[in-house]
Amino acid sequence: MNRFLQQIINIFLFALSISFTYSQSLDFIYYPVDAGLISGQLKSITHTSDGIIWGATDNGILRFDGKKVDLINHTLPSHYIKSFTHLKDGRVLIVHDLGIGILSSNYDEYSIESFIDGSTNRSDQTKIHYPKSIYVQNDSTFWIGEDSSIVYYQLGQPIKRYTLHFKSQSPHYVRTVLFEIDGFNNPWVFSYNVGIFKYDNQKDIFTKVSLPQKLSNISWVEKVSFKTFWVGGEEGVFEMEVDRQGNIVNWTQVTTIEGVSSGKKIGDHQMIIGTWSDGAYFIDFSNSTRIQHPIDLQGVKDILSLDYQKELGWWIGGTESIGLLKKVPFQWVDLVSNHVLIEAAKETRKGNVIISEGDSLRQLEWLENRWKQTFVYHFKERVRSFIEYNGKVYIGTYEGQLYSTSYNQNSFTKVEGIKMKGAVVSFFIDEENHLWCSGEYQNGVFKVDQNDNAQHIQGDALNGVQVIKGINNGTFYLGGDKRHCLLQKYNYTNQKFEKVNVVFPREVEENIVVWDLLIKKDVIYLATSDGCFYFSSKSTQEKILLSELLPVGLDANTSFKAIEMTDDGALWLASFKGLYRVKNDEAQLFDKTNGLPSNAIKIQGLSKDSDGRLWIATEKGLVVATESRDLDKKTKAPEISMVILNADGSETLVSDFTEKIPYQSDVELKFNTQKFPTSNISYQYRMLSSDTVWVNLDKVDQLSFLNLMNGSYTLEVRATLKGYQSSDISTMKFEVKTPFYKAPAFYVILVLLLAVLIFFIFRQHNKNLIEKGKRLEHLVEIRAKEITSQKTKIMEQQQEIYQKKQKIIEAEKSIAEADLKNAQLREEKLQEMLEQKNKHLTVVTLNIVEKNNFMHTLKKQLKDIEGQYPDVASPMKHLYRTIEKSDKTDKDWEEFQHYFEGVHQNFNQHLKEKHPSLTAHDLRHCALIRLNLSLIECANLLGISQDSIKTSRYRLKKKLALSAEENLQDYILAFK
Incomplete structure (x- = not known):
């Protein structure tokens, strides 16, 4: 048997080791905890105020703290657990085959004790027999359901049994008999396969009531008002209203879903219904259009138990699974199919919203309290x-x-x-x-x-x-x-x-x-x-x-694709992680695990309509968020525990922080918020004694510190659950012992010892100084003689150095005179080269003048011939062009330029740099002016008339940007 129980735990733990998945349906999202329980094991689930989830199985009690599961099967007389019922003080009654136990839980600590004894012997009228359920009427009065009888039990009194003369048994041996007390304090009994009974106070018996409509296999009852019950069974869920006399005055069918096994009320006109073999449903009958929508539970079909945990959701138990169903703040608007890529969604007119689904636009209108598609733009x-x-x-x-x-x-x-x-x-x-x-x-x-x-x-x-x-x-x-x-x-x-x-x-x-x-x-x-x-x-x-x-919970450098503000003043920001809601300097992150179809929200994919609804366009669907104060939820502050990691590998839990922790201890801090799924929780911490910056511990719920030094420490931790604001700060203060060699008294003693040691050292040092003084006087005399001798040698060396310096000065003077002579020779040679270049320049200039004179004479003679013989005018034009071309292509100017640059280096380059608008002709003219030639000489060299020279110089003066008072020739001659 022990090996069998261990296999159950291993299966459960294996399932927990797999990353949590989830599924979504309508306004809910489902997080499965386990899909590997052995068939027929789980009967019921509940939770205690510390957030621990408890499961009733045929092999003991399952305890789930959000991270791991434990199987408890040796604390009660029987390990066949049937159901749980809460007491007002937070304790839980545990129904098992051999009686009733009572559970007290406080996070890591719990206790289970016997409360009402049971017996397998039916003839023993002092004890209960194979109980299936228990109802708490008040702190001292209880109704207990057996398979064919009802037990009335008051603390300290003998039990009282009412035999119903039938066998009431469900397929899973759970909820064979259910109880409720109406507002008139009348007890009601709901039998699984017999019917409904009311209590006759005068006769002290239970009598069966006649129902207006057939209802069999009654598995769920919930009191919804002073005199109204919801009753679920094979034929659906019915609303039953009673009067003071115990009569049924109203019987209305709420839903026709068959095979109801369990349920939970949500608001006044909403409920979640579980069935024996067809999963769970969300029912909304708040208006004429009744919503009856299946909830995706990832294949779970046999729902045995529902348990609501405030601010978390509904725990759903099947025979082989446990999961959490959470209501999300987003309403899906998928009119074609799920996982549709939405490009954009916005209100175009009041009550009229258009959404883009690729190659079509769908027009929605708010009709009959819901969105209806009224037109499709193809x-x-x-x-x-x-x-x-x-x-x-x-x-x-x-x-x-x-x-x-x-x-x-x-x-x-x-x-x-x-x-x-x-x-x-x-x-x-x-x-x-x-x-x-x-x-x-x-x-x-x-x-x-x-x-x-x-x-x-x-x-x-x-x-x-x-x-x-x-x-x-x-x-x-x-x-x-x-x-x-x-x-x-x-x-x-x-x-x-x-x-x-x-x-x-x-x-x-x-x-x-x-x-x-x-x-x-x-x-x-x-x-x-x-x-x-x-x-x-x-x-x-x-x-x-x-x-x-930068509100709490939002990192810098986050990339945002869309932004919008709702009427409650909350900012909504779409990032690549999901959707942030920012209000009162607090940020909440919503992603696929909180009900978004996809974390990929379109750029500018947030749009608010005139009624304050926020439309969110994602890559896999469209959702709407409505303004609600329910979103202003803070994560529960984490509990912090500490263990010391011993050298032998063991751990010591620190329970009393008034005691100091050993010096250089290795400690491990664990954080717990009792929220599920734990993959949606992230932590931040800071150690105030060393840093004030918050450090992220994403999806990690423990922290280690090695070799803690002595001193006082203050650790602050806060948790953030996706879809919630960051929690209040949890603080842990502890102190690490100071070793004796770091204590103040140790330093006082050490200083005294050092002072005594220094005194004896100083005394001995003085003796040594006196002896050293005597030896030093003798050494000084010897050293003085040596210094006198060394001074004499130094003076001789200085005289020798002086003589050498004089010789160096004379040699340097001779070198300088030689350099001067060489410089004079180079200057004379350069002068000769300049005179030679000037001669060449003069020769070239005269050649150009002679050539130009010849060309002008030739041109004049040709003009005279053309005057005498007009018939040769046409051939003469060709000769004129040849002469003009000869002027332009003549190599003499290139030779002139060569010798001119030799005499006046870089003249043309500097002139062109300062005046970039000068042409080649302008530069040639400037060169002739630089040679200080007259107007006539320049005209002959350039092959133009004196009047043309004057005109050219006037234009040149303008290009050089000279004023009327400035002389062109003086400017050229002075240009460098």
């Missing part, structure tokens, strides 16, 4: 965004096109003149009733008027605009993907966009992008790829210093 392209403008729906596609259609029509008109790079990502309608739209990779933005005329507004600062947001019919801003022009504001006066110079409070990534904007009450929020920042729109400073949104 579109030929994939839709990215949309907006209502001038009574029409304007649709932006992934191909960068813009279309419009009237409401409830599938006739689409393309807006001409708009073709964007990438998808149309953002719209805004300004106060002049213009529609603005931007593209994902578009250069600039588009402005559309009421006649669908599109204007493309471009600019470097308008590249990469990702979002256009503003006040309705008012100021609007552009958010982009360039750090130097991240935000721009539209100026209606000059019809231009103006850059908003923002300064970040910290270093941000170079490629930061504004994915979304929000303007609320003069505060502008920027949801960026590197955090959320905000500033006042009333700021008049040239540079606006941004503030960063």
Whole structure:
């Protein structure tokens, strides 16, 4: 048997070692704890005020603390456990085959004791026989259900049994008889397979009542008001109303779900129903449209027990599983199928919401207290965004096109003149009733008027605009993907966009992008790829210093894709982790484990409608969040425990923190919030004695410190459960012992010993000094003689050094005279070379003059011949061109330039650098002026007349930007 029990525990622990999965249905999400219990084991589940979950099995009591499970099977006379019932003081009555036990639990400590004795001998009328259930009427009065009888028990009194003369037995030997007391203090008995009985106080008997409608296999009863019960069985759930005399005055069927095994009330007109073989259902009969929706429990079909744990959810027990069902703050809006990619969702008119599912738009309207689909816009392209403008729906596609259609029509008109790079990502309608739209990779933005005329507004600062947001019919801003022009504001006066110079409070990534904007009450929020920042729109400073949104529970550098604010003042931020809700400087994170279809929320995928609902578009579905104070929940403050890790591998639990911990101890701190699933809990800690910064311990519930030094320590820990605000801070103070060699008294004794030692050392030192003094006097005499001798030698060496220095000075003087002579010789040689170059320059200049004179004479003679013989005028033109070409291609000027540069080095280069507009002809003219040639000489060299020379010099003076008073020749001659 022990081996068999160990196998049960191993199976349960194996299931717990697997990462928790979850499933979602309607407004609930299910977290299974275990799927490996042996069939037929689990009968009932409950919880105690410390958060521990208890299970009744045929092999003992299961204890689950959120992380591990223990099997308790040796504390009661029988390990066949049937059910649990709570006492007002928090203790739990345990029904087992051989009596009733009582359980007290306080986190890691618990006790189980016998409360009412039982017996297997039915002839023993002093004890109960194989009980299945117990009902607590008050602190001292109890009703106990057996398989064919009812026991009335008062503390200190003999039991009283009422035999019903039938066998009431359920398939799992649980809940054979159920009890309730109405508001008139009348007891009622609900038998599994017999019917309903009322108590006749005068006759002291139970009599069966006649029901207006058949109901068999009664498995669940719950008192819902003063005189009303919900009763569940094979034919469904019925509402039963009774009067003071014990008559049934109203019998109404609430749901027709068959095979009801258990249930729990949620509100006045809602319930969760479990069945024997068809899973669980959510029932809502608050209006004429009754909701009867199955809950996805990951294949669990046989529901034996439901237990509600405040602020956590409903524990659901099957014969082979335990799981937690939690209500989520999001309502699914899937009209086609689950896991649909939603591109966008927003209210276009009050009570009218349109959602984009790729190539179709679905129009929803709030009718009969729920969203109903009223129209589907079938579109030929994939839709990215949309907006209502001038009574029409304007649709932006992934191909960068813009279309419009009237409401409830599938006739689409393309807006001409708009073709964007990438998808149309953002719209805004300004106060002049213009529609603005931007593209994902578009250069600039588009402005559309009421006649669908599109204007493309471009600019470097308008590249990469990702979002256009503003006040309705008012100021609007552009958010982009360039750090130097991240935000721009539209100026209606000059019809231009103006850059908003923002300064970040910290270093941000170079490629930061504004994915979304929000303007609320003069505060502008920027949801960026590197955090959320905000500033006042009333700021008049040239540079606006941004503030960063950093509430408790939100890390810096988080990338945000969308931002919105609900009417309760809460900010909602979509990140790659999920959805954050920020209120009162506290952040709550919601993700798939809290009811979102996907953690991947679309960029600008948050939208608030006129009734305050928040629409959330994700990659796998659409959900709606409604404003609710229930969201302002804090995580329970964690319990902190400490164990000392001993050298032999054992652990010692620290229970009394008034005692000091041994010096250099290795300790392990464990945190517990008694919340499930533990994978959704993260912890932060800080040790105030060494640091004030919170350190994250994501999904880790323990912390180790090695070799703790002496001193006082204060540890602070806080926990965060997904979907909840961070907890209050839990504090643990402890002190580590100071070893004797670190105690003050030890240092006092050590100082005294050192003082005595120093005294004796000093005394001995003085003796040694006297002896050393005598030896030193003798050494001084000897050393004085040696110093005198050394001084004499030094003087001789100094005289020798002086003589050597004189010789060096004379040698340096001779070298200097030789260098001077060499310099004079080089100068003479350079002068000779300059004179030679001047001669060459003169020769070249004369050659050019002679050649030009010859060409001019030749040209004049040809003119004379042309005058005498007009018939040769045409051939003469060819000769003139040849002569002119000869002037331009003559190599003499190149030779002139060569010798000129030799004499006046870099003259042309410096002149060209200072006056880049000078032509080659201008530079040649300047060179001739630099040679100080006359007008006639320059004219002959350049082959032009003196008047042309004057004109050329006038133009040259203007190019050199000389004033009228300045002389051109003086400027050229002085130029270097």
